[in-house]
Amino acid sequence: MTLSLETMLQLSxxxxxxxxxxxxxxxxxxxxxEGVTLATAFLLLYFVISLxxxxxxxxxxxxxxxxxxxxxxxxxxxxxxxMLFALIASFLWPVTTIYAIGYMRSHxxxxxxxxxxxxxxxxxxxxxxxFADNLFTLFIxxxxxxxxxxxLVTHAGTEDAKKxxxxxxxxxxxxxxxxFLLAVISTWFVAGTLDFKLGGIFxxxxxxxxxxxxxxxxxxxIGKAAIMPFHRWLPAAMVAPTPVSALLHAVAVVKAGVFxxxxxxxxIFGIDLLAVLPSTQFLLYLAGASILxxxxxxxxxxxxxxxxxxxxxxxxxxxxxxxxxxxxAGVMGSSMHIATHAFGKITLFFCxxxxxxAAHKSKISEMxxxxxxxxxxxxxxxxxxxxxxxxPPTGGTWSKWYLLMGTIETEQFILMSIxxxxxxxxxxxxxxxPFHAFFSGDKSSSSNGIQEAPLASLIAICITTTGCLILFxxxxxxxxxxxxxxxxxxxxxxxxxxxxxxNLGITNG
Amino acid sequence: MAAPLCLFLTRPRLVWLFxxxxxxxxxxxxxxxxxxxxxxxxxxxxxxxxxxxxxxxxRIDQLNAFLLLIISAISTIVLFAADTSIRKEIPEDKHxxxxxxxxxxxxxxxxxxxxxxxxxxxxxxxxxxxxxxALIALGKDRRALWASYQYLIMGTIGATFIxxxxxxxxxxxxxxxxxxxxxxxxxVAQTRTVFTAFxxxxxxxxxxxxxxxxxxxxxxxxxxAPSIVSAFFAATATKVAIYxxxxxxxxxxxxxxxxxxxxxxxxxxxxxxVGIFVASTAAIYQSNVKHLFAYSSIxxxxxMIVGFSLTSVAGLTATLLHVFNHALMKGxxxxxxAAVMYRIGSTQLSQFxxxxxxxxxxxxxxxxxxxxxxxxxxxxxxxxxxxxxxxxxENGWWPVAVLILLxxxxxxxxxxxxxxxxxxxxxxxxxxxIKEAPLTFLIPIWTLVxxxxxxxxxxxxxxxxxxxxxxxxxxxSP
Numbered sequence: 001m002t003l004s005l006e007t008m009l010q011l012s013x014x015x016x017x018x019x020x021x022x023x024x025x026x027x028x029x030x031x032x033x034e035g036v037t038l039a040t041a042f043l044l045l046y047f048v049i050s051l052x053x054x055x056x057x058x059x060x061x062x063x064x065x066x067x068x069x070x071x072x073x074x075x076x077x078x079x080x081x082x083m084l085f086a087l088i089a090s091f092l093w094p095v096t097t098i099y100a101i102g103y104m105r106s107h108x109x110x111x112x113x114x115x116x117x118x119x120x121x122x123x124x125x126x127x128x129x130x131f132a133d134n135l136f137t138l139f140i141x142x143x144x145x146x147x148x149x150x151x152l153v154t155h156a157g158t159e160d161a162k163k164x165x166x167x168x169x170x171x172x173x174x175x176x177x178x179x180f181l182l183a184v185i186s187t188w189f190v191a192g193t194l195d196f197k198l199g200g201i202f203x204x205x206x207x208x209x210x211x212x213x214x215x216x217x218x219x220x221x222i223g224k225a226a227i228m229p230f231h232r233w234l235p236a237a238m239v240a241p242t243p244v245s246a247l248l249h250a251v252a253v254v255k256a257g258v259f260x261x262x263x264x265x266x267x268i269f270g271i272d273l274l275a276v277l278p279s280t281q282f283l284l285y286l287a288g289a290s291i292l293x294x295x296x297x298x299x300x301x302x303x304x305x306x307x308x309x310x311x312x313x314x315x316x317x318x319x320x321x322x323x324x325x326x327x328x329a330g331v332m333g334s335s336m337h338i339a340t341h342a343f344g345k346i347t348l349f350f351c352x353x354x355x356x357x358a359a360h361k362s363k364i365s366e367m368x369x370x371x372x373x374x375x376x377x378x379x380x381x382x383x384x385x386x387x388x389x390x391x392p393p394t395g396g397t398w399s400k401w402y403l404l405m406g407t408i409e410t411e412q413f414i415l416m417s418i419x420x421x422x423x424x425x426x427x428x429x430x431x432x433x434p435f436h437a438f439f440s441g442d443k444s445s446s447s448n449g450i451q452e453a454p455l456a457s458l459i460a461i462c463i464t465t466t467g468c469l470i471l472f473x474x475x476x477x478x479x480x481x482x483x484x485x486x487x488x489x490x491x492x493x494x495x496x497x498x499x500x501x502x503n504l505g506i507t508n509g
Numbered sequence: 510m511a512a513p514l515c516l517f518l519t520r521p522r523l524v525w526l527f528x529x530x531x532x533x534x535x536x537x538x539x540x541x542x543x544x545x546x547x548x549x550x551x552x553x554x555x556x557x558x559x560x561x562x563x564x565x566x567x568r569i570d571q572l573n574a575f576l577l578l579i580i581s582a583i584s585t586i587v588l589f590a591a592d593t594s595i596r597k598e599i600p601e602d603k604h605x606x607x608x609x610x611x612x613x614x615x616x617x618x619x620x621x622x623x624x625x626x627x628x629x630x631x632x633x634x635x636x637x638x639x640x641x642x643a644l645i646a647l648g649k650d651r652r653a654l655w656a657s658y659q660y661l662i663m664g665t666i667g668a669t670f671i672x673x674x675x676x677x678x679x680x681x682x683x684x685x686x687x688x689x690x691x692x693x694x695x696x697v698a699q700t701r702t703v704f705t706a707f708x709x710x711x712x713x714x715x716x717x718x719x720x721x722x723x724x725x726x727x728x729x730x731x732x733x734a735p736s737i738v739s740a741f742f743a744a745t746a747t748k749v750a751i752y753x754x755x756x757x758x759x760x761x762x763x764x765x766x767x768x769x770x771x772x773x774x775x776x777x778x779x780x781x782x783v784g785i786f787v788a789s790t791a792a793i794y795q796s797n798v799k800h801l802f803a804y805s806s807i808x809x810x811x812x813m814i815v816g817f818s819l820t821s822v823a824g825l826t827a828t829l830l831h832v833f834n835h836a837l838m839k840g841x842x843x844x845x846x847a848a849v850m851y852r853i854g855s856t857q858l859s860q861f862x863x864x865x866x867x868x869x870x871x872x873x874x875x876x877x878x879x880x881x882x883x884x885x886x887x888x889x890x891x892x893x894x895x896x897x898x899x900x901x902x903e904n905g906w907w908p909v910a911v912l913i914l915l916x917x918x919x920x921x922x923x924x925x926x927x928x929x930x931x932x933x934x935x936x937x938x939x940x941x942x943i944k945e946a947p948l949t950f951l952i953p954i955w956t957l958v959x960x961x962x963x964x965x966x967x968x969x970x971x972x973x974x975x976x977x978x979x980x981x982x983x984x985x986s987p
Binding site: 066067068069070139140143144147154157161162166169170173174177178181182185186188189 | 880883884885886887892894895896898899902903910911914915917918921925929932933966967968969972
């Protein structure tokens with residue numbers, strides 16, 4: 001180990017950018033190009049895991065790049081929540097790349113070099129968001145992420161893609177410029193700093209109305225969290241190739257949104273202040289409404305990807321709700337839900353893409369009896385659905401558990417019933433798909449044997465499905481990280497997952 | 510700084526080289542000047558050796574030095590591409606005229622900014638305007654003549670107003686030196702003559718500035734002028750007018766006079782905002798990209814006016830920053846348009862179809878420039894927007910802050926119209942031969958584009974200078 005942790009932190013942001021050069025240079029040779037992408041992805045994963053170990057040993061890792069405007073720095077540091085997000089994203093990038101290789105090739109997509117380049121830039125900005133040390137840095141990478149994913153959404157270059165891209169960019173840019181930027185500047189104006197600090201940066205005697213208004217601006221402004229009424233971009237973005245929908249719109253982009261919400265709630269407002277703000281209650285109900293309405297809309301979608309998209313909108317509502325509950329259980333549930341939902345949803349999207357590639361079907365009504373043709377895919381779909389619903393033996397169980405705890409602790413019984421009701425709705429719109437695939441349909445017509453997706457895609461599906469299961473059986477690391485968000489000292493003391501003896505923790509400043 | 514020498518050189522290539530060298534030297538000197546001013550304060554140079562109140566003096570403080578730097582830098586970069594572009598757009602025998610006029614115009618703009626004498630300002634203003642009329646009239650399109658004529662009429666009215674204002678001031682104070690004026694005007698501030706003078710000067714400048722209700726001359730003159738001229742003027746001409754506005758309200762009349770006796774603040778902030786919205790909306794409906802960016806310029810002037818009307822150090826800093834940043838954006842955008850003009854002979858939006866693939870570098874430049882206009886982080890546009898909104902919040906005008914941000918959403922719309930046309934529509938039939946612009950275009954375009962990004966990331970130079978200039982203006986006129 002010759003690289004210091006600080007170097008690795010910087011590399012995890014720069015590396016994907018460097019990779020774009022490699023991808024561009026090897027663009028003519030698909031094998032080499034994808035090799036470069038994969039190598040970068042694994043290297044990044046290695047860096048992030050090393051950083052994780054560093055964090056466990058209690059080292060405080062931070063990097064200061066430069067001062068963009070007086071008092072406003074581009075700087076990075078590592079804390080548990082960001083670590084969690086970075087781990088998920090960097091783990092799922094290589095998996096998605098494997099999937100994409102299979103998908104893009106068998107689908108004979110055009111402009112694959114551009115695709116991989118934009119993908120790498122998006123990952124780089126996700127890393128920037130995850131490790132951002134202040135709101136300003138986060139905002140910058142947030143915008144870069146929006147712009148770098150635009151070419152991915154419009155990849156097909158058709159009229160539909162253009163329309164989808166227009167909605168995508170229109171909503172994300174409008175909300176971020178109109179509300180988010182205003183909220184950031186107001187925060188800077190009121191608090192005089194934008195550095196993330198546990199417990200918040202506002203004065204304890206700050207004007208509650210002003211802070212409440214800023215909170216509303218934040219929640220509306222972070223359009224990537226897809227809180228209704230600013231959720232339309234997510235279904236619109238589904239015109240993208242499936243790997244993009246999978247990684248970016250189940251993991252990177254939407255999770256960047258809710259991650260930012262969590263960051264703002266915990267590190268800008270602080271949960272103590274959040275609990276007493278007048279607008280919190282209103283926003284909680286808004287998130288609740290978003291959960292319920294999106295689930296209802298999802299039931300009526302026949303296009304599989306559109307149904308998954310609305311399901312995502314609903315699930316993102318859970319995370320926002322958990323953050324706004326302003327209790328430790330809520331925050332924990334939210335952060336765990338980031339991880340469990342990521343694994344569940346990416347699997348579902350992978351399956352949707354596999355069905356499209358192998359059976360050329362995108363409508364749910366056409367998928368009856370498909371289970372006999374694609375048994376592995378459909379089994380994976382079933383398991384991932386369970387995880388989204390939140391029943392054992394899948395990871396989704398834990399996060400929903402803590403979210404429910406949070407609502408009970410704060411005696412928000414209406415919200416609690418919304419969560420329960422929504423879980424029922426999840427069952428209603430997800431489970432019929434695998435059931436019909438396996439048990440109904442004309443048996444004779446689909447007798448053309450097993451015809452699965454390309455091998456590379458199948459491997460990716462299996463990895464993420466296993467992930468869903470592992471998160472149930474072995475949630476300890478996830479639990480530790482989530483628990484440590486509100487109390488960093490817990491991470492080093494728990495020692496359960498730390499392979500090194502605890503005495504290295506002395507270096508903690 | 511002037512160079513009528515050009516006339517003697519008949520070989521076009523030589524003239525170009527000469528102009529380029531002159532402009533580059535001007536750039537060099539203004540960088541040195543800025544450096545000196547920042548370290549040692551105001552520099553005064555007395556023309557002809559006469560003492561200040563009698564002779565004409567050149568007075569360089571942070572504000573002038575900043576503007577000098579912007580103008581000469583843009584001029585140099587634009588000139589770099591001039592040779593290639595002009596060959597295509599202007600007949601061979603007029604090249605010498607072109608460069609002569611160009612240098613005259615450059616010299617006059619630098620003169621306006623540098624001089625410390627009110628009448629001298631008027632003289633330089635006339636020189637720059639006259640050469641501008643002629644430059645615009647050189648445009649290939651016959652409509653250029655009409656545009657030039659429009660500009661001539663409006664410009665002359667503006668200049669006359671300024672002259673009347675200056676005349677009235679001279680009548681009241683007996684001096685034309687700006688420094689002197691600022692000392693003597695307060696004594697007679699309450700007279701009707703001074704009010705009249707103020708009104709004439711401000712209206713005259715606003716005409717030159719193309720501030721919202723007085724903007725009608727601008728779109729056509731930018732659109733039909735030779736591309737290089739559009740690039741040069743779009744990046745510099747209105748900046749000079751902004752400078753005059755600041756100079757007259759702050760240095761000459763003084764802050765307390767300008768803003769307490771007249772409802773100027775309310776007037777400017779309203780006109781600025783209305784300008785942003787009207788011009789941005791107009792930009793959305795243009796079918797010629799040059800027109801589109803011309804309207805966007807008017808909208809950007811609206812931002813500067815809003816910042817200016819805040820009458821705070823922060824507001825003025827934002828305005829000055831935007832002057833600098835907007836010069837970078839519009840310089841890059843209009844140069845890229847010049848490259849498009851060079852290759853396809855038109856800047857109609859419909860002709861942009863498929864250009865994303867045929868001229869990737871030029872189009873990428875337009876995209877980055879456009880992002881900068883919108884104010885996306887890591888571009889200069891973001892820096893100005895940040896300062897402007899912050900300054901507005903400082904005054905407690907949060908509805909204005911919302912409106913400013915709404916205005917930038919309109920920019921998203923008009924920029925994206927270009928992006929969608931260039932990248933999503935198939936190339937027009939028969940346009941397969943279109944190639945990327947030659948290097949003489951790409952180098953200056955990308956110099957400006959990279960400057961857009963560089964100064965969006967490393968803001969020390971622009972912010973420091975703008976802040977210093979704003980502070981010194983408030984220091985001069987408390």
